[in-house]
Amino acid sequence: MSPIYVALDTPDLERAKAIAKRVRHHVGGIKLGLEFFMANGRAGVHEMADIGLPIFLDLKFHDIPNTVGKAIQALRPLNPAVLTVHAAGGRAMLEDAKAAAPTGTKVVAVTMLTSLDASDLRSIGLSPDPHEQVVRLAELARSAGVDGIVCSGEEVKAAHNAWKDGFFVVPGVRPANGHAGDQKRVVTPRAALDAGASILVVGRPITQATDPDMAAREIEATL
Numbered sequence: 001m002s003p004i005y006v007a008l009d010t011p012d013l014e015r016a017k018a019i020a021k022r023v024r025h026h027v028g029g030i031k032l033g034l035e036f037f038m039a040n041g042r043a044g045v046h047e048m049a050d051i052g053l054p055i056f057l058d059l060k061f062h063d064i065p066n067t068v069g070k071a072i073q074a075l076r077p078l079n080p081a082v083l084t085v086h087a088a089g090g091r092a093m094l095e096d097a098k099a100a101a102p103t104g105t106k107v108v109a110v111t112m113l114t115s116l117d118a119s120d121l122r123s124i125g126l127s128p129d130p131h132e133q134v135v136r137l138a139e140l141a142r143s144a145g146v147d148g149i150v151c152s153g154e155e156v157k158a159a160h161n162a163w164k165d166g167f168f169v170v171p172g173v174r175p176a177n178g179h180a181g182d183q184k185r186v187v188t189p190r191a192a193l194d195a196g197a198s199i200l201v202v203g204r205p206i207t208q209a210t211d212p213d214m215a216a217r218e219i220e221a222t223l
């Protein structure tokens with residue numbers, strides 16, 4: 001099974017379905033985020049699930065524990081393979097998120113967004129060391145009982161060393177010479193996998209390609 005989850009960041013359900021159907025033999029799952037969910041809601045997720053690939057629901061919950069727990073309970077019928085919360089929501093929120101999720105759903109905690117760098121950490125009053133930030137939040141996530149974390153390919157090795165059986169989601173991956181866009185901590189798919197990623201999230205390098213099927217196939221061939 002391919003470790004690639006294609007991020008279908010579009011409000012257009014028909015476009016999302018069309019891309020998913022084109023790339024389905026070269027990806028292991030479909031990631032749906034806020035842009036898709038705000039436009040298409042639960043009905044849209046059900047339609048995407050009908051394509052037959054695992055669904056990663058990337059809504060990055062971050063609120064008080066009661067609110068996050070209830071929100072995840074409300075999503076239980078969607079039975080996603082993976083869902084995200086922010087590690088910075090704290091231990092109680094992570095515990096309630098895991099308790100509310102369906103048994104088979106992997107709950108993963110976003111540590112430091114891949115669109116941020118050291119200077120962004122400093123600007124929000126945190127120690128400007130991405131490794132330190134990721135490893136600290138990975139330890140919180142592990143001890144709170146969630147299944148894994150989201151981090152960049154630059155930190156996944158350190159996080160993996162500290163949490164051998166964790167589930168590591170790595171976005172911000174780009175083929176060699178790929179356009180980073182708003183991503184700041186970027187590695188190639190091969191490097192992320194070698195460093196310990198469990199799954200790779202790839203969006204625009206596939207969805208914005210003239211031929212998404214070919215783009216997914218070329219990325220898969222590097223793995």
Ligand SMILES: O=c1ccn([C@@H]2O[C@H](COP(=O)(O)O)[C@@H](O)[C@H]2O)c(=O)[nH]1
Nearest residue numbers: 007033112113114171172201202203204
């Ligand atoms: O730290 C994070 C957490 C989540 N994401 C999501 O992954 C994809 C990446 O899309 P690209 O087009 O490949 O940049 C997107 O849906 C983000 O919401 C992330 O990039 N970084």
